[in-house]
Amino acid sequence: xxxxxxxxxxxxxxxxxxxxxxxxxxxxxxxxxxxxxxxxxxxxxxxxxxxxxxxxxxxxxxxxxxxxxxxxxxxxxxxxxxxxxxxxxxxxxxxxxxxxxxxxxxxxxxxxxxxxxxxxxxxxxxxxxxxxxxxxxxxxxxxxxxxxxxxxxxxxxxxxxxxxxxxxxxxxxxxxxxxxxxxxxxxxxxxxxxxxxxxxxxxxxxxxxxxxxxxxxxxxxxxxxxxxxxxxxxxxxxxxxxxxxxxxxxxxxxxxxxxxxxxxxxxxxxxxxxxxxxxxxxxxxxxxxxxxxxxxxxxxxxxxxxxxxxxxxxxxxxxxxxxxxxxxxxxxxxxxxxxxxxxxxxxxxxxxxxxxxxxxxxxxxxxxxxxxxxxxxxxxxxxxxxxxxxxxxx
Amino acid sequence: xxxxxxxxxxxxxxxxxxxxxxxxxxxxxxxxxxxxxxxxxxxxxxxxxxxxxxxxxxxxxxxxxxxxxxxxxxxxxxxxxxxxxxxxxxxxxxxxxxxxxxxxxxxxxxxxxxxxxxxxxxxxx
Numbered sequence: 106x107x108x109x110x111x112x113x114x115x116x117x118x119x120x121x122x123x124x125x126x127x128x129x130x131x132x133x134x135x136x137x138x139x140x141x142x143x144x145x146x147x148x149x150x151x152x153x154x155x156x157x158x159x160x161x162x163x164x165x166x167x168x169x170x171x172x173x174x175x176x177x178x179x180x181x182x183x184x185x186x187x188x189x190x191x192x193x194x195x196x197x198x199x200x201x202x203x204x205x206x207x208x209x210x211x212x213x214x215x216x217x218x219x220x221x222x223x224x225x226x227x228x229x230x231x232x233x234x235x236x237x238x239x240x241x242x243x244x245x246x247x248x249x250x251x252x253x254x255x256x257x258x259x260x261x262x263x264x265x266x267x268x269x270x271x272x273x274x275x276x277x278x279x280x281x282x283x284x285x286x287x288x289x290x291x292x293x294x295x296x297x298x299x300x301x302x303x304x305x306x307x308x309x310x311x312x313x314x315x316x317x318x319x320x321x322x323x324x325x326x327x328x329x330x331x332x333x334x335x336x337x338x339x340x341x342x343x344x345x346x347x348x349x350x351x352x353x354x355x356x357x358x359x360x361x362x363x364x365x366x367x368x369x370x371x372x373x374x375x376x377x378x379x380x381x382x383x384x385x386x387x388x389x390x391x392x393x394x395x396x397x398x399x400x401x402x403x404x405x406x407x408x409x410x411x412x413x414x415x416x417x418x419x420x421x422x423x424x425x426x427x428x429x430x431x432x433x434x435x436x437x438x439x440x441x442x443x444x445x446x447x448x449x450x451x452x453x454x455x456x457x458x459x460x461x462x463x464x465x466x467x468x469x470x471x472x473x474x475x476x477x478x479x480x481x482x483x484x485x486x487x488x489x490x491x492x493x494x495x496x497x498x499x
Numbered sequence: 500x501x502x503x504x505x506x507x508x509x510x511x512x513x514x515x516x517x518x519x520x521x522x523x524x525x526x527x528x529x530x531x532x533x534x535x536x537x538x539x540x541x542x543x544x545x546x547x548x549x550x551x552x553x554x555x556x557x558x559x560x561x562x563x564x565x566x567x568x569x570x571x572x573x574x575x576x577x578x579x580x581x582x583x584x585x586x587x588x589x590x591x592x593x594x595x596x597x598x599x600x601x602x603x604x605x606x607x608x609x610x611x612x613x614x615x616x617x618x619x620x621x622x623x624x
Binding site: 411412413414415416419423441451452453456488489490491492 | 501506509510512515526530531532533534535536537553554555556557558560561
């Protein structure tokens, strides 16, 4: 494979927008100048496009109706709206929130913010695979607990949580369950009814829709306080003229994801397993991050001892391969990822982590190429490292 | 993110390796922080005659290690002691701000190696 051909395996960081999704808006271009809130025919055409997209997003997660889908500017806003909104509106019933220690910053930081406003927050530990500790969950839930927020799957280590079990435990204590599905939506089937989820964060870009748009599913009957006050759009919960262009494309992305998920996820799982095996088998002192099977179909997270993640990324990039790392040096902060620390990795183990996230355009040939170049990259960097044991240097 | 010079040193590090019978050895940083480097020197007529490094760390850590060996080689010990972190960063065409503190330890490792040499000077190693 020539240098000119680049391989993108960093889909957790960002995805290309599907061409079909971009085209989804073209029937409307020119005619959709109306504001969905206007009563004239222009406005009503815009309204119709908006509501069709809402239906498609509702169908992706098997929601009871389209009226429980609220469009936002993305997963970060959805998480903020769910956590701060539920907390503020329901604080008369209790001021305790439970979340896990491996959540996305857009869940952890709203929780920490609420701690400054008099709420008590419990950050549940996870095991070596990243599964939320259900015994701790059961123990921490009290009559004061109003909300439990957990992710559907973790984008960094791929682990998929046992949502059904979690929701049973949470609902026994009459708390609400919010699930951040940003890393999982479009990859694994999510059913808010069957899994008994009260609030669900959905992102658009994670299923090849545009960035800057997302949604929050709010089960009928759950009350929350809006973050954004204004003209009363989205049934008063999220004011501001709707991002129609983004929402229509988001709808198309949701529809496409639902249709193609069964076949695409199977294809990705095969590529993922081949990639993991190929990254680990030929290299001693290499390990998998996360669970071997209960993981996202596109997620191959590994770590190599004695070397540092960013230098592996640079070597890969020189060979045309884009991946990611939870390592300190790639982040703005100097600490290794909180997720890798929470699953029990030491700092120096976390520093050697590497994350490949596959997507629709990745081929088996590309996986083979990555597998082929990896052992030499590890060898070169281990050759430079003062930590590498002598017996590995031969 | 990195200058071409940094990438060039990362791709082709100079003076990488160990000196088994070094006159001075300096190690700074630690694996917990994500950066650790060891500098080995041989001294002849008060000059750094040979210098090598081994580094665990990011691209900046490896490139600065390589650069400091290039800057120090052939210098008198007094000259080498004056090589500072900013000299290393400047010679590489600059480093990203976040890397200036954590990964720019190479000059410190050089100074530690010289100190180690001076401490043991005259004694058989």
